[in-house]
Amino acid sequence: xxxxxxxxxxxxxxxxxxxxxxxxxxxxxxxxxxxxxxxxxxxxxxxxxxxxxxxxxxxxxxxxxxxxxxxxxxxxxxxxxxxxxxxxxxxxxxxxxxxxxxxxxxxxxxxxxxxxxxxxxxxxxxxxxxxxxxxxxxxxxxxxxxxxxxxxxxxxxxxxxxxxxxxxxxxxxxxxxxxxxxxxxxxxxxxxxxxxxxxxxxxxxxxxxxxxxxxxxxxxxxxxxxxxxxxxxxxxxxxxxxxxxxxxxxxxxxxxxxxxxxxxxxxxxxxxxxxxxxxxxxxxxxxxxxxxxxxxxxxxxxxxxxxxxxxxxxxxxxxxxxxxxxxxxxxxxxxxx
Amino acid sequence: xxxxxxxxxxxxxxxxxxxxxxxxxxxxxxxxxxxxxxxxxxxxxxxxxxxxxxxxxxxxxxxxxxxxxxxxxxxxxxxxxxxxxxxxxxxxxxxxxxxxxxxxxxxxxxxxxxxxxxxxxxxxxxxxxxxxxxxxxxxxxxxxxxxxxxxxxxxxxxxxxxxxxxxxxxxxxxxxxxxxxxxxxxxxxxxxxxxxxxxxxxxxxxxxxxxxxxxxxxxxxxxxxxxxxxxxxxxxxxxxxxxxxxxxxxxxxxxxxxxxxxxxxxxxxxxxxxxxxxxxxxxxxxxxxxxxxxxxxxxxxxxxxxxxxxxxxxxxxxxxxxxxxxxxxxxxxxxxxxxxxxxxxxxxxxxxxxxxxxxxxxxxxxxxxxxxxxxxxxxxxxxxxxxxxxxxxxxxxxxxxxxxxxxxxxxxxxxxxxxxxxxxxxxxxxxxxxxxxxxxxxxxxxxxxxxxxxxxxxxxxxxxxxxxxxxxxxxxxxxxxxxxxxxxxxxxxxxxxxxxxxxxxxxxxxxxxxxxxxxxxxxxxxxxxxxxxxxxxx
Numbered sequence: 001x002x003x004x005x006x007x008x009x010x011x012x013x014x015x016x017x018x019x020x021x022x023x024x025x026x027x028x029x030x031x032x033x034x035x036x037x038x039x040x041x042x043x044x045x046x047x048x049x050x051x052x053x054x055x056x057x058x059x060x061x062x063x064x065x066x067x068x069x070x071x072x073x074x075x076x077x078x079x080x081x082x083x084x085x086x087x088x089x090x091x092x093x094x095x096x097x098x099x100x101x102x103x104x105x106x107x108x109x110x111x112x113x114x115x116x117x118x119x120x121x122x123x124x125x126x127x128x129x130x131x132x133x134x135x136x137x138x139x140x141x142x143x144x145x146x147x148x149x150x151x152x153x154x155x156x157x158x159x160x161x162x163x164x165x166x167x168x169x170x171x172x173x174x175x176x177x178x179x180x181x182x183x184x185x186x187x188x189x190x191x192x193x194x195x196x197x198x199x200x201x202x203x204x205x206x207x208x209x210x211x212x213x214x215x216x217x218x219x220x221x222x223x224x225x226x227x228x229x230x231x232x233x234x235x236x237x238x239x240x241x242x243x244x245x246x247x248x249x250x251x252x253x254x255x256x257x258x259x260x261x262x263x264x265x266x267x268x269x270x271x272x273x274x275x276x277x278x279x280x281x282x283x284x285x286x287x288x289x290x291x292x293x294x295x296x297x298x299x300x301x302x303x304x305x306x307x308x309x310x311x312x313x314x315x316x317x318x319x320x321x322x323x324x325x326x327x328x329x330x331x332x333x334x335x336x337x
Numbered sequence: 338x339x340x341x342x343x344x345x346x347x348x349x350x351x352x353x354x355x356x357x358x359x360x361x362x363x364x365x366x367x368x369x370x371x372x373x374x375x376x377x378x379x380x381x382x383x384x385x386x387x388x389x390x391x392x393x394x395x396x397x398x399x400x401x402x403x404x405x406x407x408x409x410x411x412x413x414x415x416x417x418x419x420x421x422x423x424x425x426x427x428x429x430x431x432x433x434x435x436x437x438x439x440x441x442x443x444x445x446x447x448x449x450x451x452x453x454x455x456x457x458x459x460x461x462x463x464x465x466x467x468x469x470x471x472x473x474x475x476x477x478x479x480x481x482x483x484x485x486x487x488x489x490x491x492x493x494x495x496x497x498x499x500x501x502x503x504x505x506x507x508x509x510x511x512x513x514x515x516x517x518x519x520x521x522x523x524x525x526x527x528x529x530x531x532x533x534x535x536x537x538x539x540x541x542x543x544x545x546x547x548x549x550x551x552x553x554x555x556x557x558x559x560x561x562x563x564x565x566x567x568x569x570x571x572x573x574x575x576x577x578x579x580x581x582x583x584x585x586x587x588x589x590x591x592x593x594x595x596x597x598x599x600x601x602x603x604x605x606x607x608x609x610x611x612x613x614x615x616x617x618x619x620x621x622x623x624x625x626x627x628x629x630x631x632x633x634x635x636x637x638x639x640x641x642x643x644x645x646x647x648x649x650x651x652x653x654x655x656x657x658x659x660x661x662x663x664x665x666x667x668x669x670x671x672x673x674x675x676x677x678x679x680x681x682x683x684x685x686x687x688x689x690x691x692x693x694x695x696x697x698x699x700x701x702x703x704x705x706x707x708x709x710x711x712x713x714x715x716x717x718x719x720x721x722x723x724x725x726x727x728x729x730x731x732x733x734x735x736x737x738x739x740x741x742x743x744x745x746x747x748x749x750x751x752x753x754x755x756x757x758x759x760x761x762x763x764x765x766x767x768x769x770x771x772x773x774x775x776x777x778x779x780x781x782x783x784x785x786x787x788x789x790x791x792x793x794x795x796x797x798x799x800x801x802x803x804x805x806x807x808x809x810x811x812x813x814x815x816x817x818x819x820x821x822x823x824x825x826x827x828x829x830x831x832x833x834x835x836x837x838x839x840x841x842x843x844x845x846x847x848x849x850x851x852x853x854x855x856x857x858x859x860x861x862x863x864x865x866x867x868x869x870x871x872x873x874x875x
Contacts, residue, residue: 034530034537035544090534154531155392218546231592235566237550 003329005124006183006271010322012117013187016164019110021195021224023160025050026094026107028223030153033090047093053198054097054105094153099143107160108140125184126174129167136163161225182271183326186264190319193260196224196247197312200257204244204304217243229253244304248311249295257311258291268322280321287314352774353804355502355759359425359777370428370822373539378423381535383770389422389532390766396531402524404810405579419815420525422533425763425777425797426540429824432793435498435506438690439781440789441680443494446513446667447785448683450490453666454481459682465675472750473672474720475514475665477628479635479648485661486559489785492659493552493623495519495795498690498779500761507693507758509778511668511676513660515625518796519548519782520586525796525818541823543793548782549590552623555786559657560620567620570596570610574626574642584625603646606653621657628662670719670753671697694756698749707754708745711738715755716745729806731757760806763817765799776800777817778808794819 029050100106115137118130139159148156168188175181203220217238221227224247227238233250236242251258265284269275276282294307350365352358360371367375378386397403397417405413427435452459453470454477460467470476495516497509526545530537553569560567573584575597588595600610601619609616624631630640635648650656666672674695677688696714698704707714716728728741745752762774781795797817798808808814 030534031527031530034534035526035542035546228589228592231590233592235592237554 001179003327005121005180007327008117008121009124009180009183010187010327012114012121013184013189014191015110015114015117016167017188017191018195019107019114019160020164021192022054022097022105022107022110023157023164024225025053025195025199025223026097027154027157028219028221028225030090030094031222032219047089049202050093050097052202053195098153098156099140099148111137111140111160124180126170128174129170132163132167132170136167139163179271182267186267186271186322189260189264189267190315190322192255193257193264194312194315196255196257196260197308197315199223200244200247201305201308201312204240204308216240220244220247224255226253226255229255241304244308245295248304248308249291258288258295261287261291261311261315264318271326278325280318280325283314283318283321287311287318290314348771350764350772350774352762353759356774356776357500357502357504357761358774359427359500359761359763360423361764371426374424374426374536377536377538378764378772381533385770386422386766387768387770390768390770393417393420393422393528393532396528402582418521418524419801419810420521420528421765421775421799421801421815421817422529423764423766423772424529424536424818424820425779426820426822427794429822432821434689435781436791438506438508438688439496439783439791441684441686441689442496442508442511442676443491443513443783443785443789445676445680445683446494446511447489447491449672449679450513450661450664450667451484451488452683454483454663459679462682464678464682465672469671470666473666473669475628475663475669477636477663477666480651480662483652483662485651486561486654486657487787489559490661490664491667492555492559492661492785493782494660494785495780495782498781499693499758500779502759502761504761505691507691508676509693509758510670511673512780513664513668514627515580515660516780516782517580517583517625518780518798519792520583521816522782522792522794522796522819523548523586523590525816529818540820542820543823545792545794548784548792549587551784551786551790551792552587553591553593555784555790556621556623556657556659558786559659561654561657563618563620568610568618569593569621569623570601570619572596572598572601572622572624572626574598574630578625580625587623598642598644601644601647603644603650606646606650606655608644608647608650608656619656621659623659628665631658631662670717671750674753693758696754698745698752698754704745704749708742711742711754713757715757716741716752717755719751719753727807729757760800760808763797763799765801765815765817773803775803776806776808779819793821 029047033046096103097106099108101108101112103109111133115133118125118133122130140156143156143159171181171184175184199220203216203223217240218227220240221230221238221243226247230238230243230246230253233252234242234246246253246256248257250256251262253259261284265281265288268278268281268284272278272281291311350361352361352363357363359368360375361367394417397420398415402418403415404418405415449459457467459465460470491513493516494511494513495518496511498506499509500506522545556569557567560569569591570593571584571588571591573581573595575581578584585595594600594610596610601622602609602611602616604616608619608622610619626642629637630642632645632647633640633643634645636643647656647658648662651658651662673692674697677692680686680688696703696707698707710730712730712733714730716730718726728737730738733741760776760778763777764772765775767773777797777799779795779797781791783789783791797819798810799815799817800806800808801813801815805813810816
């Protein structure tokens with residue numbers, strides 16, 4: 001297939017996975033923020049954490065520009081503004097990252113990009129998929145953030161989760177199991193894995209066993225959407241250590257990093273004509289083995305945060321490998337897209 | 338003072354005579370701890386409240402959080418769980434008092450149950466008559482001499498508290514069998530954060546969502562010694578039970594199996610559940626059905642809901658049952674009268690929370706006195722629950738009064754009389770979003786494993802009809818989210834205060850995703866023609 005098309009499909013998957021995870025995360029953090037008790041003040045998954053995860057700029061554009069105007073395109077949250085001027089709260093961050101079309105990281109921007117890509121892929125994806133995505137885009141455009149914030153953004157996040165589930169369900173039901181679908185899924189899975197890793201890296205304190213606190217771990221589970229799965233799979237109380245291991249290693253949970261890496265590997269092996277000599281596939285194979293080894297012998301590797309950093313760095317290399325192997329031919333064109 | 342409350346939605350708010358309001362002073366000004374809440378409510382106005390009410394009904398119907406009520410035509414139908422949108426707010430110091438009082442009471446009740454089935458010390462001391470204890474329907478002969486692990490009987494309890502016109506808290510009823518309502522505490526809080534997050538601004542409200550963890554810890558800690566991690570199950574009488582939603586909720590939140598009688602089997606005095614992999618040992622059963630039904634060999638032989646041989650396993654100590662068998666003797670309404678004495682007897686402490694003044698009717702002179710004042714008192718049958726058969730003097734007709742007097746004369750031991758408590762009120766929304774005073778009670782939930790833990794707040798039930806003091810949800814009652822404010826001296830969590838933790842700087846990885854396209858383009862410009870694998874950027 002065309003390299004350009006493959007790349008578009010890959011990014012379509014990523015945009016949608018990003019939208020869904022952002023919505024889930026904001027929902028989880030929002031709830032923890034409103035309902036949490038002060039012993040949760042130390043939880044890392046606060047609003048500043050969210051900005052760090054998303055890689056958005058700290059202050060809202062057009063506001064507090066005295067502080068954030070020169071913020072480069074680093075993709076990393078700047079040092080949080082000093083406490084004296086008030087911490088970033090739910091009203092600012094939720095507004096910024098949910099329905100603000102001016103913020104590229106917002107849910108609505110992700111969906112808009114996904115829909116633009118889908119428009120150019122009408123011949124590859126099924127009509128039902130396109131319609132689902134277009135309806136999604138239109139329904140978000142119809143939501144009013146001011147109302148949503150007063151009413152509680154829950155319904156907006158619910159809408160995003162449902163529409164994403166609908167889209168992936170239609171992929172399953174209506175899209176040919178060919179190379180294009182593999183790239184679409186690869187994009188979705190690499191983004192999902194990366195989002196969970198980012199959340200873990202921000203939320204897990206350097207010494208999870210000592211700093212383990214239930215409030216923060218619960219927020220983390222809710223932010224990924226894995227609370228019930230955790231409760232059924234793991235018998236111990238949801239403290240940071242077990243929760244982090246669950247989200248990282250548990251292959252039975254579809255939202256875990258291990259599951260995403262596994263699915264990414266499968267998708268690429270299917271798409272690649274010669275998977276045995278494909279750098280991303282080989283690298284993923286090694287990453288899967290690494291994860292399995294660390295799961296079984298947690299003491300072998302360093303601390304949890306070291307493992308997280310390692311896995312994320314590997315995923316990044318995989319992403320570049322994918323670019324080099326499959327999309328390199330499209331890059332020259334991409335400038336004009 | 339009326340001009341202070343002349344803004345909607347509290348216009349025309351009148352606290353009923355003889356009652357105290359939880360959020361407003363007598364002159365209509367908000368109490369200091371509720372001031373931010375009342376300010377937000379005033380700002381939102383009736384329209385926003387009414388709109389939130391509609392969203393609430395929709396969300397509850399979608400989530401299946403419903404309650405069965407009998408319509409006027411007698412037909413039973415589902416309606417959305419009646420959550421009132423105005424929370425009830427308790428300041429931290431007030432809650433601390435309630436919490437201590439409850440913990441004290443539960444320790445005494447637990448000691449009483451132990452005593453009843455072992456040494457009978459309180460009987461020998463002449464405080465509680467043995468004849469009263471053995472005549473309770475919930476007295477369980479089969480467990481005489483059985484002491485569960487840790488000596489804990491009342492693992493889960495929910496006492497009903499009320500606040501009278503003098504502002505003091507009193508215990509109206511104990512419940513140490515299978516108190517229900519905790520699922521609604523958690524669902525109410527979740528719904529409030531989704532429906533009206535703005536109300537929380539200006540308050541720090543203590544979290545409640547750790548209840549399932551507390552319960553699971555307690556249930557695991559009372560399990561008989563096992564070499565593997567103990568298996569805990571929730572035992573429901575079945576999906577037709579009115580509280581089935583709660584049973585499923587707790588099982589789901591704890592991640593344990595929800596079993597019915599057919600799933601459990603006792604072999605050689607050990608309890609197992611039937612799984613796809615054969616029989617699996619069960620260590621702790623959190624049962625949500627009455628003693629009468631749990632084992633047809635020992636209790637009611639016609640019970641279809643029971644597990645034959647379960648009491649044998651319990652006596653053998655191979656399985657823990659929560660709450661323990663026979664705890665019902667401690668929350669009988671005739672025994673309630675003696676609880677303050679129990680606290681003094683077992684703990685050598687003065688009760689922190691008082692009883693509502695109660696009269697046992699077996700004494701001739703007291704009975705005569707009560708019959709003379711029947712028009713002012715409340716009469717309750719001793720061994721009923723759920724507000725069944727309760728007679729409220731001031732609301733009764735002359736005919737009902739004489740009938741009740743007759744019943745009391747026939748069987749005085751079956752009734753108790755209590756002073757009427759003028760339940761406190763809390764502002765409550767009407768359909769059109771206005772706020773009116775309605776009467777409330779409070780049911781906090783305590784978990785007793787290695788120690789007694791009480792979830793901040795509890796279930797506030799509210800009588801939605803004007804002037805009514807019947808808060809039972811089966812009789813037109815609703816519920817409120819209950820906030821316990823935090824003053825920074827939280828002692829709720831034994832775990833150390835987590836150190837403040839700054840988010841680390843994430844590495845500047847290329848796929849921040851959202852700027853993917855731009856970055857691809859930037860990267861393209863930076864790449865050598867042909868796009869070789871020179872990924873060494875940054």
